[in-house]
Amino acid sequence: MKIVATTASRLEMKHFPINNWCSGSLLIIGSLSFLIYLIFFMAFAASLKCQRIAKLGINCELSHYYLVEKPQNQKIFDVQEAKIKTIVSSKGSRSYQVIISTPFGNYDLLSASSNYDENERIATQINDFLYSTESYLSVRQNRWHNYFFYIIIISGFAITGVFLCASPVVNCTFYKSLNKVVIEYKGLGGVTIEEYPLENILRIDSQERETRSGKSYRLVLVFRSPKVGGITSPDSIPIHNDYTNAHSTNNIVYSVNSFLWS
Structure with missing residues (x-):
């Protein structure tokens, strides 16, 4: 004063x-930026469709689904196994991610989450198919609950930003x-x-x-x-x-x- x-x-x-206005503006800009990332660049679901072809091995198609964009499809050849990658943060919390392994590299099914059981179930389904004689596999992983959680967090930050800007x-x-x-x-x-x-x-x-x-x-x-x-x-x-x-x-x-x- x-x-x-x-x-x-x-x-x-x-x-x-001034401090409230600056903090509020940063919160609103950050919330909008993360919302844009959430809508356009973060997949809320992924599907893996595999077919066993004689003499050619197992070929798959990995699809990622976004809120407003068209699904992005990727061909994967000679799938060898599905494994769970454990990510440990600096604070010690753990998150898990299903990784598809091939001789040509690894492919992420979806971004990491804290739900180990869900990731283990998906990885088990894929590995059971690889070591079986079945000819077709289709699995899907959804993250709608993560989307709702992020939207709640974004809304909280945005509302706080508006409140500060209204000082x-x-x-x-x-x-x-x-x-x-x-x-x-x-x-x-x-x-x-x-x-x-x-x-x-x-x-x-x-x-x-x-x-x-x-x-x-x-x-x-x-x-x-x-x-x-x-x-x-x-x-x-x-x-x-x-x-x-x-x-x-x-x-x-x-x-x-x-x-x-x-």
Whole structure:
């Protein structure tokens, strides 16, 4: 918050929630980017169709299905086995992926998931066919539950981003001639105005909060008594919800209190 105007009878402060706007914009951009990846580049299902041809071995067609794109088909020749690849994250969590092995390289059925039983079932079906005399195999793996989970996560981040971007600009003005302080909140939802008698304001102070990175502060109005205008109110109210460093807050506290007490 900054002091933007001051006279002998009037002091005006304004706060732009830049950090909230930037964080909200990044969340919205990140959510939209991941949504585009989810729709166009992440397969929600895969199918493997194999046929045993005498003297030619086993030839297969691997198809990946996307939400809006056409299925992508890939020919696979001389399939030898299906195995499960275990992926361990830096935090120790495990995910599993079915891999189709051939002399010409390995092919992923779908992206890794935490469901080992599902991957084991698919791999077993493929291997049972390879070591049998059956002439045809068709298996399909779906990840709709992953899609729903990702959509919920994306929606949560996007809603949080919109909420942060909607943080209002706060304008706080002390009027000695009118004997009142006016706090105006201008946001996407409109304008909200709060007024308090100046004679009931004892001082402006900083409210402390402990965080992992250290202490942060925000400005609060401290009242002389718990009653303002005949209505019960708290002993102090925040002028805005954002916390900042001690230096900028203390400078404003000193300037406003000097104005109030002069």
